[in-house]
Amino acid sequence: MRQVVFGADELAPGEMRAVQYGAMSVVVLRDRHGRYHALRNACLHQGAPLSKGTLGPMVDGSAVGQYEPAADREVLRCPWHGYEFDVESGRCPADPARLRLRTYPVAVEDGQVVLGRDTVPGGQGKL
């Protein structure tokens, strides 16, 4: 199902918004590089609306005491208990094998953000 959700200029990098997509609430977000991502707007833990959470680089660490924001990974953090979800894959970095949030194709087409399977994943869209 293709659905135009809002204008491409309505969301700045780092912002997100909940949209209704059929029966589902979906959070559509722009990462800090301006790319669009869309995920189911319900935490796998207790169903909290992830659109009320926070967005930012996934924090990595190569040694004890080292906090290194990943250059190319961004996570959506649940507003309730802090579960993280990779915006690209939907996987929870703490348990990627078992916890994967549903993701949706999203793209920008003719100045509109479009959700649905006919779009090109990665947010580049059919420009």
Next chain:
Amino acid sequence: MSQSGSVVGGPTIVDADVHEGLKSIRDLLPHLDPKWHNHITQYGWQGPANPLPYVVLSGEDGTRIDWMLEDKSMRGSDLNLMRKHLFEGEQITVGILNGDFRPSTMQGWHEFAADLAAAYNDWQIAVWLDPEPRLRGAIHVASHDPQIAAREIDRLGQHPQIVQAFLPAINDREYGDPYYLPIFEAAVRNDLAVTLHHCGHTRSALGYPRYQIEWHATAIPQTMMCQLASMICNGVFDRFPELKVVVLESGFTWIPHFMWRMDEHFRSLRVEIPWVKRKPSDILRAQVRVSTQPAETLSKRQFLGLLDQMETEDMLVFSTDYPHWDSDSPSRALPAGLPDGLQQKILSGNAVAAFGPRLLP
């Protein structure tokens, strides 16, 4: 069965927790640097102090009453009686010594503690390992100084009957702290497991409660959970994926609780410890083994349900805790009717996997 009681291809019953003991601190003198002798022979130093206030339900010094020596001397201090009780009586194939002497508990005089540990290790080899090929041993260290401890582990780490570096679980020591990394590095480069065991300096969250029943039921698993959390959260297991840590004498029914609680917090708070790359239960299943004694009495259904909650059959290793008052028997500690393969894993296979080929006869 061979003469030693082993089945061809591997040991039948590995006992991961056997306590040998000194009859007197003077037993160490032949192995101790002479510069310390006066402190023992003239100044009255009698060994690390034990603050534990309780003595309940045992013979002399914690020994099971029917295992007391005829002369009522200290527990586990006679090899021939150990052979009779453990290898003949309980049909143990291989026993791993953990001692009762804890130089790491000394709150000062660390250079003396380090030399005492070395002397104890040499005494253990001379008095127990050399004359009895069915025994395996531990390297005791004074963990205050991890560099010296690592040198001691390197000094004896290739001995064919040494299978572990031993750390007493003390509450004011966080073994996950990077300060202690040299100890883990040394254990790994010598293919040794690291073993944790409580001692008289192990306190509960309330310190020393009024009664032993409180202390024994809570202080030991509490402290083990804290030490494992420390090692997990400080990335010890991520840094040394080949490391095996064996937790002794803390029972085992707390494992699912600890796994679930740690995993839940990791899903919420991973961002605080991003150097940890696997969820805690995965780390525990892969790198931590827990001895069965003192085995909580479970039905077969409860026991299998517990393993189902742990999601592994690989973590439990049998131990007696010989010669202490609450020793378990390999023929009675586990529920009757367990599948043969599972029973054999707990009695020997899991220990062989944890301690490596030096465990085999």
